[in-house]
Amino acid sequence: MPDGSMIFPADEYRRRIKALQAEMAIGGMDVLLLTSPADIFYTTGFLTRFWESPARPWFIVVPATGDPIAIIPTIGAALMGRCWITDIRTWRAPDPVDDGVSLLAEALITSVPAAGRIGLPMGLETHLRMPLADYLRVQDLVAPRQFIDGTAAVCRVREIKSEAEIDKIRATCDVANAAFDRVRDFAQLGTPLIDVFRDFQVALLQAGADWVSYVAGAAGQGGYGDVISPADDRPLQLGDVLMLDTGAVRDGYFCDFDRNFAIGPPSDAVRRAHDALYTATDVTLTALRPGMLARDAHRIMAEALTRAGAVASGGRLGHGLGVTLTEWPSLTPLDTTELREGMVLTLEPSVDIAPGLIMVHEENIVLRAHGPELLSRRAPAALPVILP
Amino acid sequence: MPDGSMIFPADEYRRRIKALQAEMAIGGMDVLLLTSPADIFYTTGFLTRFWESPARPWFIVVPATGDPIAIIPTIGAALMGRCWITDIRTWRAPDPVDDGVSLLAEALITSVPAAGRIGLPMGLETHLRMPLADYLRVQDLVAPRQFIDGTAAVCRVREIKSEAEIDKIRATCDVANAAFDRVRDFAQLGTPLIDVFRDFQVALLQAGADWVSYVAGAAGQGGYGDVISPADDRPLQLGDVLMLDTGAVRDGYFCDFDRNFAIGPPSDAVRRAHDALYTATDVTLTALRPGMLARDAHRIMAEALTRAGAVASGGRLGHGLGVTLTEWPSLTPLDTTELREGMVLTLEPSVDIAPGLIMVHEENIVLRAHGPELLSRRAPAALPVILP
Incomplete structure (x- = not known):
């Protein structure tokens, strides 16, 4: 600054x-x-x-x-x-x-x-x-x-961001894009999750974050249990899905998106879950328009997950983003906020893979007259695999 | 964890x-x-x-x-x-x-x-x-x-910390001690302050912080203007005093102390200010006892600054510390909280060097029956100088 x-x-x-x-x-x-x-x-x-x-x-x-x-x-x-x-x-x-x-x-x-x-x-x-x-x-x-x-x-x-604000959020998303590009450098088979969290924060700072207000994530066999726990010292294992999520800050504006990585070749269940999440995001990126309600965005994502053969998790599937990590509206079945041009939102589909086992994707968008414009760089279509 | x-x-x-x-x-x-x-x-x-x-x-x-x-x-x-x-x-x-x-x-x-x-x-x-x-x-x-x-x-x-809590705060102080030891590696003549802040956060993470909830600081000719502004991109200059202050977190417990550095040989005014701050901290480390009030700690520090020929700043001169960056009590003339054994406190004397120009020292202590025990490693008696 x-x-x-x-x-x-x-x-x-x-x-x-x-x-x-x-x-x-x-x-x-x-x-x-x-x-x-x-x-x-x-x-x-x-x-x-x-x-x-x-x-x-x-x-x-x-x-x-x-x-x-x-x-x-x-x-x-x-x-x-x-x-x-x-x-x-x-x-x-x-x-x-x-x-x-x-x-x-x-x-x-x-x-x-x-x-x-x-x-x-x-x-x-x-x-x-x-x-x-x-x-x-x-x-x-x-x-x-x-x-x-x-x-x-x-x-x-x-809720409605100016172009100047959108530029700031895009710049913070770029910081996270660059840090996610480096995950393979510090997250390997055997790395304790707590070290992955530390090095991810270092990567965010080195990519230009002013500070890192939020890092969450998880790693577990065939999925993870929740997305808000602090890191433990369990080493990454073959068959794990590693998820990292960040709300880094630059010039006071947040990003908020995650990325998933398979440690070794993923199981079919993980691959299917990933494909469903990817497809549901694609469907939403295509279908979302100003004038819809927040609950419509939830319905579009949840239905796309169901059509893809997945089970949508019960929580909210996205929210506003800007000067805080999460802002109004909430993409839940209960939120009737009208989505308007200039809103910056996260699309955050989540699926239940098995009891106590979930997978979550997240992208950041700004809603334009013609539909969503990505602010985060789109996650790869195929789940990235970290090979030993 | x-x-x-x-x-x-x-x-x-x-x-x-x-x-x-x-x-x-x-x-x-x-x-x-x-x-x-x-x-x-x-x-x-x-x-x-x-x-x-x-x-x-x-x-x-x-x-x-x-x-x-x-x-x-x-x-x-x-x-x-x-x-x-x-x-x-x-x-x-x-x-x-x-x-x-x-x-x-x-x-x-x-x-x-x-x-x-x-x-x-x-x-x-x-x-x-x-x-x-x-x-x-x-x-x-x-x-x-x-x-x-x-x-x-x-x-x-x-307010009263258990020995288990004191150990946690000491461990977080050790993280900051290690990061402060590395300041010379990344803060040099010509380094923009914003880069110093980023690298200091990296150093804290690499020293074992789980996350860095607070970094503040400042740099200015012969002192600094305030201690809560975000970093700007002004390069460090000869004659600057650089201050870095951190509330890093490990296992949910904070440290909160700062360190000062002179960029090139300090002026006499800066040296005198530093000496007064150092002496006032020493006096308080010697004199503080359970049973005194928070305002007594303020008075001890303020009077020691005056005796050393300095002008005490008007704000509070320390506070509680633990699961948040600052906790009760406040070392101000108005706080009548009794200081009790097991309280973890910051001692934070501050002096006005000239209008709009201050210098602040900070240490973290636990109050024992016999007086303060340092949790931060005591700052050096002589202001560290970063030579070009």
């Missing part, structure tokens, strides 16, 4: 704020209060790994018109000052007596009429990143102003 | 649960509801990077007696099943209609009498990691049962 940059020019952030303000008007919000790393990065360009410390809350107040107000710990003032935000109010956090509460309440009271409403993301896939007790105090201090759910406003804006 | 392990034997977790239950009794809680990655890892051993996805909430209910209940998304059942928890209740998340809400409410209603109280961390340095709207629904469903602040219970237990 160039010095003093905030990833994008100020115009990109102004466009986002205007889009949020349009949604706020629809939702009847006088301001929108944001507390999460993703929402604060999205609106200001403020990018730091300091979120790893849970010690301090951070607040962005988006008014109905005009620029946002940053109410943040003093330790962040220098960095926020290099972003496009000019109204920066600070306090020395953590403060056990008043950890930004009165500063935040004052900004809300000034920006919102007494009968007004404060939007706050409270819905699916959101958290309030401040102490709940402090939120309750703010609620009291700003009464009779009311807090209402602002999830839809944030979600509808963040 | 060995296969199927949960970092520690079940007895370690049982001891923690008993300690929590003792604190719950003092606080008048019938159950304790935990939602954060740190609290769930702490009570169950459930370790995954999957927390990076904000899509799904996870719940642990600690009853007044007996073992905890895990109420979690199906995708985590296999991994939780390898931990010591036996009562695992799952739902297929994310579910836009009922994302674990009714399962959680049912468990709370069954475990808590109608006049009872549910502890929930709501205080300083905590967040509720579930959608706020769902929390409000649970609150309605379980009424007249009341939610009360459970922060003190969690804080008082997590």
Whole structure:
């Protein structure tokens, strides 16, 4: 990242704020209060790994018109000052007596009429990143102003990526493409899985990741049991399927896709599972269109897996992607979100090979008017085999 | 991590649960509801990077007696099943209609009498990691049962580390010690800071980090401006002070300390700042005792900096450390937490060299009856110089 940059020019952030303000008007919000790393990065360009410390809350107040107000710990003032935000109010956090509460309440009271409403993301896939007790105090201090759910406003804006954002996600996917190309260099028969995970993270960094927020994977005979466990020290064995999945980060944007490898020649069951996953992804890449719903994408993938003779796993088969590893919508039978042009999504078909044994594929796409455009480099049609 | 392990034997977790239950009794809680990655890892051993996805909430209910209940998304059942928890209740998340809400409410209603109280961390340095709207629904469903602040219970237990935990933190510090030893290999005159950050992360992984949750740092002429900005591509220059700070993770436990390097011979001002920081740390290593308060540690460090002719920065000068990068308490003038034997802390004196120019030192210690025991290898007394 160039010095003093905030990833994008100020115009990109102004466009986002205007889009949020349009949604706020629809939702009847006088301001929108944001507390999460993703929402604060999205609106200001403020990018730091300091979120790893849970010690301090951070607040962005988006008014109905005009620029946002940053109410943040003093330790962040220098960095926020290099972003496009000019109204920066600070306090020395953590403060056990008043950890930004009165500063935040004052900004809300000034920006919102007494009968007004404060939007706050409270819905699916959101958290309030401040102490709940402090939120309750703010609620009291700003009464009779009311807090209402602002999830839809944030979600509808963040879901649609600008071309500048799509370029960033594509660049992060390229980092992962390059790292996946090197898997054969460090994953061999006998290599402990934990070493594979470490070397994969090294490869991602060497390929240009700023940091590696997520690596998961698994290896097991004829498939794997789950996709979220940390690596163990079991060595790779003949007959294993190795899966590596990454959410690397570059300029604050994530990729999220996986690749599978057979250690030695795969069994017929593994080959069939792989072919079904590959075909289901192909079908979805061909069929998906704006105007469909998230559950339609799930149905297309699940039906393609069934037609290919496989058993679709029960979980979601993809999701949004961008400034967090996973974003709205969720490709499940229950999600009725309309898929729109400019959404960046993962297609993540998963099959049950046997009880407790699964295989998962994943690609990253942006949805265009004519259908999906790949952001990850398409996985090979044949399951790559790592020979001893 | 060995296969199927949960970092520690079940007895370690049982001891923690008993300690929590003792604190719950003092606080008048019938159950304790935990939602954060740190609290769930702490009570169950459930370790995954999957927390990076904000899509799904996870719940642990600690009853007044007996073992905890895990109420979690199906995708985590296999991994939780390898931990010591036996009562695992799952739902297929994310579910836009009922994302674990009714399962959680049912468990709370069954475990808590109608006049009872549910502890929930709501205080300083905590967040509720579930959608706020769902929390409000649970609150309605379980009424007249009341939610009360459970922060003190969690804080008082997590603050004191067992010897097994101290060993883990020491091991992670050793990883960082080894990586800091290699800084001269990749940080030279002319190296862009962003490359230094990448190579430092690689060095941490190669030294045995499972992953690198936090790397920060800075480089600037005669000091640096802040310690939370991401790296830019400015090359290291003669007269720069380079600082690298890391929260690497091994077996779920963090280290958190930094090291400074002069690029070419340091100025007198930098040398004086370094000496003051080194002396202030020495003074604190000698003087700190259980029974002092967090603010006493701050005062000891700040006064030692003043005596050494330096200007102490305004922020906190250290904090707790363990299953998150920063934990309670905070070494600030406002924190009256009693320092107790077995606390793992960072000592982080910081000085203002000139307006907008600081220098920060950091060491990790465990507080013993007789005073601090270093967990990080003590920084060299003389500021290391990287010569062209």
